[in-house]
Amino acid sequence: MEKNINVTLKIWRxxxxxxxxxxVTYKMDNVSTDSSFLEMLDVLNEKLIxxxxxPIAFDHDCREGICGMCSLYINGHPHGMDGETTTCQLHMRRxxxxxxxxxxxxxxxxxxxxxxxxxxxxxxxKIIQAGGYVSVNTGGVPDGNAIPISKVxxxxxxxxxxxxxxxxxxxxxKNGSAMLFVAAKVSQMALLPQGKVExxxxxxxxxAKMDELGFGNCTNTGACEAECPKAISISHIARLNREFxxxxxxx
Amino acid sequence: MTKKQESTAVEGNKxxxxxxxxxxxxxxxxxxxxxxLVNPANKRRLDIIVVGTGLxxxxxxxxLAELGFNVLxxxxxxxxxxxxxxxxxxxxxxxxxxxxxxDSVYRLFYDTIKGGDYRAREANVYRLAEVSNNIIDxxxxxxxxxxxxxxxxxxxxxxxxxxxxxxxxxxxxxxQQLLLGAYSALSRQIGxxxxxxxxxxxxxxxxxxxxxxxxxxxxxxxxxxxxxxxxHAVVVGSGGYGNTFFxxxxxxxxxxxxxxxxxxxxxxxxxxxxxxxxxxxxxxxxEFQSKLTLMSESLRNDGRIWVPKKKEDAEAIRxxxxxxxxxxxxxxxxxxxxxxPAFGNLVPRDVASRAAKERCDAGFGVGNTGLxxxxxFSTAIERLGENTIRARYGNLFQMYDKIVDENPYxxxxxxxxxxxxxxxxxxVDYELQTSVKGLFCIGEANxxxxxxxxxxxxxLMQGLADGYFVLPYTIQNYLAxxxxxxxxxxxxxxxxxxxxxxxxxxxxxxxxxxxxxxDSIHRELGLIMWNFVGMGRxxxxxxxxxxxxxxxxxxxxxxxxxxxxSGDLNVELEKALRVADFIEIGELMARDALMREESxxxxxxxxxxxxxxxxxxxxxxxxxxxxWKFNGDGEEPTLLxxxxxxxxxxxxxxxxxx
Numbered sequence: 001m002e003k004n005i006n007v008t009l010k011i012w013r014x015x016x017x018x019x020x021x022x023x024v025t026y027k028m029d030n031v032s033t034d035s036s037f038l039e040m041l042d043v044l045n046e047k048l049i050x051x052x053x054x055p056i057a058f059d060h061d062c063r064e065g066i067c068g069m070c071s072l073y074i075n076g077h078p079h080g081m082d083g084e085t086t087t088c089q090l091h092m093r094r095x096x097x098x099x100x101x102x103x104x105x106x107x108x109x110x111x112x113x114x115x116x117x118x119x120x121x122x123x124x125x126k127i128i129q130a131g132g133y134v135s136v137n138t139g140g141v142p143d144g145n146a147i148p149i150s151k152v153x154x155x156x157x158x159x160x161x162x163x164x165x166x167x168x169x170x171x172x173x174k175n176g177s178a179m180l181f182v183a184a185k186v187s188q189m190a191l192l193p194q195g196k197v198e199x200x201x202x203x204x205x206x207x208a209k210m211d212e213l214g215f216g217n218c219t220n221t222g223a224c225e226a227e228c229p230k231a232i233s234i235s236h237i238a239r240l241n242r243e244f245x246x247x248x249x250x251x
Numbered sequence: 252m253t254k255k256q257e258s259t260a261v262e263g264n265k266x267x268x269x270x271x272x273x274x275x276x277x278x279x280x281x282x283x284x285x286x287x288l289v290n291p292a293n294k295r296r297l298d299i300i301v302v303g304t305g306l307x308x309x310x311x312x313x314x315l316a317e318l319g320f321n322v323l324x325x326x327x328x329x330x331x332x333x334x335x336x337x338x339x340x341x342x343x344x345x346x347x348x349x350x351x352x353x354d355s356v357y358r359l360f361y362d363t364i365k366g367g368d369y370r371a372r373e374a375n376v377y378r379l380a381e382v383s384n385n386i387i388d389x390x391x392x393x394x395x396x397x398x399x400x401x402x403x404x405x406x407x408x409x410x411x412x413x414x415x416x417x418x419x420x421x422x423x424x425x426x427q428q429l430l431l432g433a434y435s436a437l438s439r440q441i442g443x444x445x446x447x448x449x450x451x452x453x454x455x456x457x458x459x460x461x462x463x464x465x466x467x468x469x470x471x472x473x474x475x476x477x478x479x480x481x482x483h484a485v486v487v488g489s490g491g492y493g494n495t496f497f498x499x500x501x502x503x504x505x506x507x508x509x510x511x512x513x514x515x516x517x518x519x520x521x522x523x524x525x526x527x528x529x530x531x532x533x534x535x536x537x538e539f540q541s542k543l544t545l546m547s548e549s550l551r552n553d554g555r556i557w558v559p560k561k562k563e564d565a566e567a568i569r570x571x572x573x574x575x576x577x578x579x580x581x582x583x584x585x586x587x588x589x590x591x592p593a594f595g596n597l598v599p600r601d602v603a604s605r606a607a608k609e610r611c612d613a614g615f616g617v618g619n620t621g622l623x624x625x626x627x628f629s630t631a632i633e634r635l636g637e638n639t640i641r642a643r644y645g646n647l648f649q650m651y652d653k654i655v656d657e658n659p660y661x662x663x664x665x666x667x668x669x670x671x672x673x674x675x676x677x678x679v680d681y682e683l684q685t686s687v688k689g690l691f692c693i694g695e696a697n698x699x700x701x702x703x704x705x706x707x708x709x710x711l712m713q714g715l716a717d718g719y720f721v722l723p724y725t726i727q728n729y730l731a732x733x734x735x736x737x738x739x740x741x742x743x744x745x746x747x748x749x750x751x752x753x754x755x756x757x758x759x760x761x762x763x764x765x766x767x768x769x770d771s772i773h774r775e776l777g778l779i780m781w782n783f784v785g786m787g788r789x790x791x792x793x794x795x796x797x798x799x800x801x802x803x804x805x806x807x808x809x810x811x812x813x814x815x816x817s818g819d820l821n822v823e824l825e826k827a828l829r830v831a832d833f834i835e836i837g838e839l840m841a842r843d844a845l846m847r848e849e850s851x852x853x854x855x856x857x858x859x860x861x862x863x864x865x866x867x868x869x870x871x872x873x874x875x876x877x878x879w880k881f882n883g884d885g886e887e888p889t890l891l892x893x894x895x896x897x898x899x900x901x902x903x904x905x906x907x908x909x
Contacts, residue, residue: 002537016820036654042770049768049823054814057822059329063542065409066427085352089653112471115820122450125330129442131436132392138314138719139385141392144419145349148403158396158421159426180781185482188394188568197797249473 004030009044011056014105015111019080021113023102024071034095036071037080038063040092058117065229066091068164072106072117077229078168086166086229106171107198110178110214121167124181124226125212129203130223132185134195148218160188162230169224175216180224182206187236200247207244217240256874256894266878266893269680270374270461276356276897281680283724283845287731294319296732297776298738300467300482302454303508304331305662306426306711307366307434307694308488310718313436316445318723320730322479324437325469326450327504332434335490335502336714339426340547340647341392342408342418343711350407354415356380361900363709366412366599367674367702368852368868369902370522370876372714372895374681375699382720383712387419389719393432397421403517406588410707411548412599412769412907418708423547423646428709432717453825454480456512457485464516464690468749472825475818477753479741483733484689484726487513488718491673492693494525495833495840496785497777499670500532500545506829507836510696518685519878519891520696523676523836524843526852527705528786529671530603533654535624543669544654546626546647548707551596553631553640554664556603556614558624560584575617575625575663590863601853601866602907604668608786609864613666618665627663645786668786672710673851674701675843678878678893682725683717683845686878689733690728693717698876703852715816757817760827765810769826772811774832776803776837784841789857793845800838807834839879839888846890849873861904 006029014021031040036219038060042077045055061069067087072087074080080090095101103117111119169180178214188197195202225234260268289297297320301312304326328334346359360380365373380756388403391397392567397419398406406418410541421428440446452474456464458479466481492507493499514520531546559565560582567573586606599607604620607624612614632640637660641648648659651834655665677685677692685692701709728903740746783796807830815821850859850866851873859867875892884890 013611014278032537032539034656036541039539039541043539046770047813049812051819052812052814057820060503062335062338063326063503063543063727065653066424067328067335067337067502069333077578084649085653089650093654098618107836111757118820121329123330125438125441125448125450129438131442133439133672134295135439136389136436137317138310138393138436138723141388142345144387144391144397145404147391149399150403151401154396154399157394158398158428159433161396162424164427165330172739184380186271188396192394192396194392 002026002032002034004032005092005095005128007031007095007098008100010100011117013056013116015094017112018068019173024038029149031092033091035092036063036088037074037090038088049150055117060088067165068166071106071119071166073106073171075102078106078171079166079229084229106167106200108170108176110176111167111170114116123198123215124165124167124178127178127206127209128185128215131205134189135198136148145217149192153191158186160184160191160232160236164230166229168227168229170215171215172223172225172227174221177218178210178215178235179218179240180228180232182210183240186230186243187239189248199243199251203243204247227246258894259891262462266891267680269682270372270895274374275377278374278606279381281709286682286724286728287442287474288732289727289734291319293734297733298323298482299323299486299726300325300480300713301486302467303334303486303488303490303694304432304434304437304694305334305336305488305490306714307718309334309437310447310715310870311486311693311722311773313433313440314439314522314719314723315726320403322446323482324446324448324670325452325454326448327453329451331448332431333429335505336696337427338502338539339711340423340545341410341549341909342420342708342784343386343429344410344417344706344708344713345387346403346417347384347387347421348382349405350416354417358415359417360381362413363706364900365905366706367704368866368905369702369870369897370851370895371700371702373897373899378721379700379713379716382716386715388784390429391431393435395421395428395432399498405748407548409532411551411597411603411705412706416676416704420549423549423644426711428777429715432451433715449774450791454489454512455828455831456749457516457857458746458749459516459580459687460743461703463688465739466746467520468753471700473820475816475821476764477750479746479750481739481741483736484691484730486693486722487677487696488694488728489696491676492666492833493670493673495669495836496778497773498540498543500529500543500783501506503542506832508829508832510677510723511832511835513687513690513692515881517881518690518692520675520677520839520882520883521678521878522703522843523839523856523879524847525674525703525852526670526840527600527672527674528604528668530600530607531626531666532669533651534618534620535667544650545669546651546664546666550602550626550647553586553635553643554596554628555630556596556624556626557583557585557589558617560586563618564737568617569621571704585614592906593909595698598907599704599706599857603823603854604786607668619632623665623667626666628659632660637879646765646845658668673764674698674703674705682728683722684725684729686891689729690723693722703854708907740847757828760811760824760831761813761817763811765812767806767810767812769811769813769830769832772807773830773833776800776834780837780840784837784844787857788844790845796841797838797845800841802833804834805833843877843879846877865904868904
């Protein structure tokens with residue numbers, strides 16, 4: 001049932017990439033528990049605008065949990081404390097009346113802050129550009145049913161492909177590693193016959209790009225899997241390691 | 252026999268879609284056989300701007316770069332992978348006939364034309380159906396993990412408006428997987444340096460030199476800097492304008508500004524009134540609401556839609572005294588199955604949406620607002636078991652649970668129609684070229700293939716058809732004549748003028764310093780649109796809407812408040828620029844809806860309906876695409892007509908009953 005609660009927000013404000021940031025406290029009264037976390041921030045921003053203050057910048061777009069644009073480190077968890085949930089799908093009914101909520105941007109050397117809660121995740125695109133694809137041009141491909149793929153394999157590839165590229169795995173990792181993100185793509189492609197041809201090469205170039213861009217190493221803490229809004233399994237990291245090693249042996 | 256409509260003559264020329272001669276099934280092959288091509292050495296010297304990175308934009312940018320053109324690709328989000336195509340859930344149609352259930356290119360073409368209520372162009376739709384099969388092959392080759400049968404072959408499901416199973420899907424995330432496929436192809440070209448990507452950039456104008464599109468003005472959303480870009484041709488795939496309604500299923504940044512910019516530079520805006528209201532969305536729940544969430548139409552495969560048969564029961568449910576599960580089978584009205592025995596719960600979207608509105612308006616609606624109907628899975632769960640339903644719709648059920656806090660395995664979902672897709676858009680000819688030379692428009696942003704209503708799983712098909720298989724051919728027919736044109740300086744007067752105009756508009760908005768937030772004005776516009784230009788439209792209401800939109804425009808330009816400065820990251824300024832254009836689109840929609848004195852597809856004029864409440868077309872007078880030509884700010888636009896000649900299909904009243 002809908003009700004209203006009062007919360008205190010401690011939100012990271014930072015004017016620009018090089019500016020010094022700080023936490024600013026805002027009181028929010030009468031927040032509908034049916035509203036989403038981002039809708040609550042919309043209401044706060046409307047209040048700030050009324051007071052002729054600058055609204056808080058944060059990334060968001062589809063608000064359906066699929067585009068991966070929203071971020072936010074809420075009370076120490078990327079996308080908040082709910083499992084398998086993006087920030088846009090987190091609802092205020094998950095918070096208690098009178099609670100203090102701390103909101104920070106993703107913290108990672110590879111994701112510099114642009115403003116307030118907005119970060120630059122362009123590094124993820126660069127990793128995909130390095131090799132996160134099957135090298136086919138438009139046209140001249142075989143019939144869709146020419147290569148049967150077992151349902152089990154297709155489903156597993158689909159699970160890996162569910163990654164929304166939000167960066168929660170990096171934000172959750174004490175090393176700031178992007179292994180789960182890279183593994184999800186490498187694994188999806190390595191499982192499918194279409195992607196198998198380039199599998200080892202792909203693992204090698206994507207991992208090299210990841211290292212170059214300042215992401216940390218994986219020490220198997222499993223924090224990424226626990227915080228991933230799409231529940232991508234770390235078993236994909238094992239597959240990435242296999243592909244990576246086989247590539248190295250071939251060298 | 253209806254009389255033949257004539258297309259309007261503009262400056263001595265008819266509106267000419269330039270449809271190739273010949274039998275329907277041979278037009279596209281003939282076109283390709285005779286079109287002009289650009290040789291590889293010349294391709295390198297030609298620049299193409301592609302605005303947008305959704306299914307249409309990303310597939311076009313990737314394919315053009317593969318061919319050897321030099322591509323500049325603009326993306327409003329931080330990454331091309333976030334374009335709103337990603338949110339499409341249900342699937343993509345193709346005429347593969349893998350199920351051996353009688354599908355064919357012709358049947359897909361026919362269903363699409365009929366679904367669009369005979370207001371689309373035959374030749375374009377036939378081409379769409381023709382290339383649909385190539386899309387599936389392409390996506391499979393890219394590694395898109397489509398759902399498969401145990402034997403390893405591709406699985407299909409059925410969708411509204413069709414009696415065959417031709418929809419390919421990847422769980423409830425088909426749009427995501429297709430977009431990531433296009434994104435991977437695009438990323439490959441970016442990695443090679445063939446595409447230069449500009450992310451967090453927003454197009455603010457198109458630059459026209461000597462009657463040809465030669466570039467764009469775009470704002471870097473991080474620095475606030477306004478920049479100029481040249482290209483030999485400009486392709487816009489900027490999506491639809493559903494957010495005119497404020498509340499829609501579109502993403503927050505989805506907007507119609509690129510369309511308005513093209514319109515103001517001479518491109519016709521066609522059929523603006525054709526907006527699709529999707530029947531299965533989560534109902535509005537509060538004033539703070541920022542957007543509406545769609546539940547895939549695929550749910551109608553197994554879900555049954557109903558409201559209580561008796562008003563007392565509906566009232567008791569609204570008051571919280573009864574639960575839907577308290578009502579026995581005979582106390583429920585499965586109104587779609589009752590009204591449309593042949594298609595039942597799988598009628599097209601416009602029909603399902605209007606039927607829901609009809610029941611709610613009559614007092615049978617549920618939920619605390621009375622603006623909701625049930626989508627019930629109990630029969631399907633009984634028949635197939637909870638696990639099968641979970642496998643098919645698990646992520647959708649979970650999403651519903653998160654938003655509404657109710658478990659759809661135990662109690663029926665509540666749904667209500669919401670604005671979802673816009674069939675109208677920038678007018679394009681057969682080559683996807685607008686009425687401005689060198690300016691092309693693809694995907695949802697154009698008007699071309701869906702007529703007055705789009706069938707489910709056809710948007711993904713059209714976006715990818717345009718980007719992978721149509722534009723990369725047709726644009727060459729234009730560019731073949733441009734190979735002698737050298738790259739132009741962005742210091743030409745036309746570029747400087749366009750940039751100045753953009754600056755002037757931004758500064759005008761910044762200086763207002765009024766007392767209303769951008770969102771508050773946008774909400775007002777949305778409410779007017781929903782109430783008067785929504786599911787049921789009539790003359791008096793539309794005239795009222797036009798008056799009210801004028802007031803909103805005045806309010807915007809005198810009272811809006813945008814904090815901060817223009818030369819920096821400024822989200823409120825971005826929104827303000829978009830809302831200024833939504834107001835223009837809202838007016839065009841109302842104007843178009845008022846002009847079109849008939850009901851067709853998503854456009855329902857209450858004055859024009861059959862005795863049993865179905866849309867009543869008037870082919871005699873309205874068998875045309877309405878093309879609005881801009882005449883200057885504050886001036887009335889001119890209506891031009893592209894006659895829709897049905898040479899190959901016999902038009903009839905759509906019938907989903909028998």
